[in-house]
Amino acid sequence: MMTGAIDIGWLELLLATFFIMAAGAVSIAMSLGLLQSLAIATLRTYLQLIALGFVLTWIFQIYTVWIVLGVFLFMMLMTAQISLKRVKHKPPNLYFSTLSAVFITGIIVTFSVTGLIVQVEPWYEPRYVISIGGMVLGSIMNGIALALERLFDDFKKRAAEMNQALAFGGSPWEASLPSIRTAITAGLIPTINSMNAVGLVMIPGMMTGQLLAGADPIQAAKYQIVVMLMVSAATALGSMISVYFAYKRAFDSEWRFIF
Amino acid sequence: MMSNTVLPLLTAESLKIQRGEGQSAKLILKGDAKCTFIIETGQFYYLTGPSGVGKSTLLWTLARLHPLIAGILRLHDIRHTEITVARWRTEIALLPQRPVIMQGTIADNLLYPLHTFHIQKERLKERQESLPNVETLERELHSVGLNDLPLEREATSLSGGQQARLALIRLLLTKPKLILADEPTAGVDKIAADLVFNRLHQFCETGGAVIMTSHMYADRIKNAQIQLDGQGTLQLIDN
Numbered sequence: 001m002m003t004g005a006i007d008i009g010w011l012e013l014l015l016a017t018f019f020i021m022a023a024g025a026v027s028i029a030m031s032l033g034l035l036q037s038l039a040i041a042t043l044r045t046y047l048q049l050i051a052l053g054f055v056l057t058w059i060f061q062i063y064t065v066w067i068v069l070g071v072f073l074f075m076m077l078m079t080a081q082i083s084l085k086r087v088k089h090k091p092p093n094l095y096f097s098t099l100s101a102v103f104i105t106g107i108i109v110t111f112s113v114t115g116l117i118v119q120v121e122p123w124y125e126p127r128y129v130i131s132i133g134g135m136v137l138g139s140i141m142n143g144i145a146l147a148l149e150r151l152f153d154d155f156k157k158r159a160a161e162m163n164q165a166l167a168f169g170g171s172p173w174e175a176s177l178p179s180i181r182t183a184i185t186a187g188l189i190p191t192i193n194s195m196n197a198v199g200l201v202m203i204p205g206m207m208t209g210q211l212l213a214g215a216d217p218i219q220a221a222k223y224q225i226v227v228m229l230m231v232s233a234a235t236a237l238g239s240m241i242s243v244y245f246a247y248k249r250a251f252d253s254e255w256r257f258i259f
Numbered sequence: 260m261m262s263n264t265v266l267p268l269l270t271a272e273s274l275k276i277q278r279g280e281g282q283s284a285k286l287i288l289k290g291d292a293k294c295t296f297i298i299e300t301g302q303f304y305y306l307t308g309p310s311g312v313g314k315s316t317l318l319w320t321l322a323r324l325h326p327l328i329a330g331i332l333r334l335h336d337i338r339h340t341e342i343t344v345a346r347w348r349t350e351i352a353l354l355p356q357r358p359v360i361m362q363g364t365i366a367d368n369l370l371y372p373l374h375t376f377h378i379q380k381e382r383l384k385e386r387q388e389s390l391p392n393v394e395t396l397e398r399e400l401h402s403v404g405l406n407d408l409p410l411e412r413e414a415t416s417l418s419g420g421q422q423a424r425l426a427l428i429r430l431l432l433t434k435p436k437l438i439l440a441d442e443p444t445a446g447v448d449k450i451a452a453d454l455v456f457n458r459l460h461q462f463c464e465t466g467g468a469v470i471m472t473s474h475m476y477a478d479r480i481k482n483a484q485i486q487l488d489g490q491g492t493l494q495l496i497d498n
Contacts, residue, residue, distance in 0.1 A: 164359035167322060168433065169349040169378040255344045256324055 005212040017042065059126045068124045072110075072133050076102050079137045079144075083242075086145040090152050090246075091259050097245035098148075102140055105238040110136045113230050132230070135206070139191070139231040140238035147187030147239035148246055154179035155250055155259050162257045172251040180243055187239030191232045198228055266336050268437055268468055269298040269351065271321070274330035278316045287313030289491035290329045296485055296495040298437060303463045304470040308487030314472040315356070317487065318439040321470070322353040334436075345378040352435035356442045358426035360417070366410040368425060369396050372433050379433055391432055399428040402461070404454045420451030427455055431462060438462065440471040 020042050027034040059067055080099040084090070110133040114120050120128045155162065158179060165175035198204055199221075203211070206227050210220035250259035275290025288294040298304065306314050319325035321332065323344055332339040334350060361368055373379050373390055383389070391399075396410060403424040408417075414425060423443060430438065440459060444452035459469045470485065484496045 160355070160357065160359050161361070163324065164355060165376070167324060167348055167353040167355065168372040168376050169345040169347075170376040171345065174376055252326075254323060254326070256326070 004214060056126075056130065059130060063126060065124045068126045068129055071126075071130060072106075075133060075137050076106050079106070079141045083141045083144040083148070087148045087152065089156065090148065091249040094148075094246055094249060097249070098144060098242050101144060101238055101242035101245055102137070104241055105140050105234055106133065106137050109140075109230055109234045109237065113226060117226055132227075135227060135231060136234045139235045142190070143187040143235035143239035144242045146190070147183045147243050150186035151179055151183035151243055151246060152250070152259065154182050159257065159259075166255055166257060172248060172255055172257075175257070176247045176250070180247055183243050184236075184239050187243075188232075188236055191235045195228055195232055198224070204228070267297045267333075268300045268335065269321070270331075270333045270336075271296050271298075272331045272333075274317075274320065274332075275328040276313065276316060276320050276325070277328060278313060278325075285313070286491050287316050287487070288330075288493065291492070293492035293494075294330065296493065298468055298470065300436070300466060300468050301463055302468050302483055303460060304468070305484045306470055306472045306487070307484055308493075309489055312487045312489045314487060315441050318353060318441050318470065318472065322351055322439055323347050324353060343378075345376075346382075349378055349382060349433060350436045352430055352433065352438055354427060354430050354438055354440045354443050356445060358419075358422040360414050360422050360425065362415060363413070364411050365400075365408060365414045365417075365425065366393075366396060368414045369399070369410075369429050369432060372429065382434070386434070395432075399432065403428055403458050404451070420447040423447045423455055424451060424458075427458060431458075435467070437468045437470070440469055440473075442472055442474070444473055 020038065024035050024038050026032075027038060055071075059071060077099070080095060080102045083102075084094055084098055087094075110129065111123075113132050113136075114125070114128050115123055118128060118132075123129075155176070161178075162175045166172075204224055204227075207220045207224040210223060211217065215223075250257060252258050272295050273290050273292060274288045274294045276287045278285045278287055306317065308314055316325055320327055323332075323339065327339075334342060334347065339347060361371055363371075370390060373383060393410065400406065400408060400410075405421060405424055408421070414422070417425060427443065438459065443455050443459070447455065459471065463469055486494045486496060488494065
């Protein structure tokens, strides 16, 4: 089905840097003070993606269950850590509950797609599991970060209301429910927006990639639909589960608000 | 089994309470025999003591919203550990210093606890009551001088004094046994404060009880005083 994209030579790759150097020049001219961060970000893009290329080459060659699962596990650990890092004010001991949310969502969504929809053979085929898993975990990360950030932010704002709810005999769940709703909504809105805009404003990255690789546009569209829905499902599930595990951390066992 | 009228409403034995943690922790009650008192139905108690001595913290502890390090609370002779937190807080109810008014109408606010919380719905069922009707809500509004406010009015637009009274009758509609009123008249004009104070008194006369902290009205409390002395002990003065 795919004829493969035209290979980019190393020299040509460096040529792409020219455009970012132009942006750097603008930064200097307008004294935006962005030159250093721009340079670091460019360097990281090169290093991280080339490293990723080598790692994927290695994984695709070795082709063993344990390596694939090991890499997937590592990706899930990173997902939990990075999404928590992005939440500024939070109660302690959130790591394990967040990790559980990543595990549950990541495994369910990734393997539903590879196993039930794409039906890869063997089930651990790294080309699919790792790339689809990566997209799933990326959206889980965004969903969790946005939802938890909003949850604890809203808790802070509603502190008096939360205590009043508890004083009326309300449970932590009942006291938290308005914030939980806000948080899950916040986690989902970017996804819903991008689902509405997809194909109108831009051709999504994955579809572009397949088109460049010579795939049939309808075929590429089908893949993109699967990816889009899977990404939305992952965001939704990830933010819901993480919020469900996390809200309890703001209370003690005697139903007191301790955040 | 003894009836509720002879049993004290609430007994507090050897309470140990502190505020804050670690270096900045402050001992409010030290947990000996001088940290004991009894609250009777029908009585109005005035909680006094120098500012910062822990009056609010004591009230929050009695509502089990602040941790009790040692000691026993009994509601009608049942230990606090044998009553769920939810039920306890509906019987021994805190009226917070600043009224918490929700987005929505006056009626929404009055019905908010009875609508929202499982334990409140359960208690309604136990009392074999339904949600209060419009007449009841209006009668309650009248009892604190909020005569001319339509139930459909947005509650967040009310003045501070009106909100304080709204919060009080919202609490009364949940039928607690004891109200812990934490400065319920702070920042409220004299007329509204009198209405709040009189309504709390009326609550005592009709089978309730009140513990109140306030800078006003000290002279008007003839019944009883709980004095926090700042030395980690308290004294109950029963006139």
